[in-house]
Amino acid sequence: MPDTEFNEEDVLTRASQGDRDAFGQLYERYIDRIFNYVYYRTGNLHDAEDLTARVFQRAMNHIKNYTDRGVPFSAWLYRIAHNLVANWHRDRSRRQEIPINDVPILPSKGDHPERNLVHSQEQEALLRLIRRLPSERQNLLILKFVENMSNAEIGSIMGRSEGAVKSLYHRTLLALRDQLGDQNINLDND
Amino acid sequence: MKKVSESQLFELEAHLAGTLKPVTPPSELVQRMRSRIRFPQPKEINWQIGNWRRLFVVYGSVMSGLLVTITVARAFFYFFRRDI
Numbered sequence: 001m002p003d004t005e006f007n008e009e010d011v012l013t014r015a016s017q018g019d020r021d022a023f024g025q026l027y028e029r030y031i032d033r034i035f036n037y038v039y040y041r042t043g044n045l046h047d048a049e050d051l052t053a054r055v056f057q058r059a060m061n062h063i064k065n066y067t068d069r070g071v072p073f074s075a076w077l078y079r080i081a082h083n084l085v086a087n088w089h090r091d092r093s094r095r096q097e098i099p100i101n102d103v104p105i106l107p108s109k110g111d112h113p114e115r116n117l118v119h120s121q122e123q124e125a126l127l128r129l130i131r132r133l134p135s136e137r138q139n140l141l142i143l144k145f146v147e148n149m150s151n152a153e154i155g156s157i158m159g160r161s162e163g164a165v166k167s168l169y170h171r172t173l174l175a176l177r178d179q180l181g182d183q184n185i186n187l188d189n190d
Numbered sequence: 191m192k193k194v195s196e197s198q199l200f201e202l203e204a205h206l207a208g209t210l211k212p213v214t215p216p217s218e219l220v221q222r223m224r225s226r227i228r229f230p231q232p233k234e235i236n237w238q239i240g241n242w243r244r245l246f247v248v249y250g251s252v253m254s255g256l257l258v259t260i261t262v263a264r265a266f267f268y269f270f271r272r273d274i
Contacts, residue, residue, distance in 0.1 A: 027224065035215040052215075053223040060227060123209045130210075145210035173199050180202070187205045 012073060016063050023060050030074060031056075033147060034081050040142045041085045043131060051088060055081045075157040078143075086135060125185050129176060137172040140165065 006029065014022035034055050039048040058080050066076055130141060136158070143154045151165040158165065180187065 024224075027227065031220055031223070032212070032215065036212050039213060039215075040210065049215075049219050049223060053226045056223070056227050122205070126205060126209045130206075141206060141210060145206050146212050148212075173202055176206075177198055177202055187201065 008073060009068075012063075012066070012068070016066055018064070020060075023063065026059075026073070027056055030077055033074065034077055036146045037078060037081055037139075037142055038085060040127075040130075040146060041081075041135075041138060042088060043127065047088060051081070051084050054084055058084070071156055078139075078157050082135075082139065089135070122187060126187070129179050129183075129185070132179070133172065133175065137168065137175070140168055140172060144169065 006025070008029075011022045011025050015026055031052070035048060035052045038051045038055070039045070042048050042051065055077065059077055066073070130138060133141075139158060140154060143149045143157060144151075149157075151169070152162045154160075155162045155165045160168070
């Protein structure tokens with residue numbers, strides 16, 4: 001649905017009154033973003049599907065309680081997703097670990113498949129390092145690079161100031177660079 | 191303390207941008223999730239609304255017919271009871 005026809009405030013009002021068609025519109029609008037977030041946080045297509053569906057189920061069940069307090073609806077959805085992913089990691093840590101290397105890399109939007117194959121080794125190494133970061137730093141990188149959000153937008157989702165996000169981002173880059181050095185991972189230039 | 195090389199960080203940012211790209215969930219996966227969440231498709235909603243209207247008309251017609259039949263039967267019984 002084009003953005004010009006989508007009045008989020010109106011759709012949210014209808015959805016919170018139990019209009020499932022309106023909630024369907026919200027689903028169509030945010031499914032890709034939530035799926036991306038969950039996919040990069042889990043690194044697992046099957047669990048990404050399961051958790052994304054649960055995010056929207058939970059959102060649908062609780063949308064009557066949603067109130068606009070200056071925080072965008074997307075932030076509310078991301079928080080649900082964040083909580084479910086955190087629970088998933090906690091449950092998973094109690095069970096047998098699944099090697100993250102087995103995770104397939106989905107084709108990116110507008111990317112050539114061969115280019116993905118060439119870069120997959122390098123991407124996997126970097127993704128493994130990213131997944132070892134604290135969840136807050138993972139969130140930050142996903143929102144910045146996958147969702148292409150500004151520091152201010154990320155701050156509204158993470159409940160931090162723009163300056164705090166900028167500072168956390170810089171510290172995250174330094175930590176990643178150090179880990180790359182420690183593990184002798186060389187990222188080749190294109 | 192390590193001296194921070196800005197070029198290293200720019201390079202790392204470029205690699206992050208190349209790695210953390212938006213992915214497109216397969217369409218069958220989106221449909222599967224939609225059916226799991228169980229909110230109907232717009233066409234399904236239209237069909238359901240049409241169906242409810244149809245059911246209402248049928249129910250109303252049956253009830254009206256029943257009332258007419260009962261009224262006629264009662265009238266018939268009232269007028270001809272004594273003669274039977």
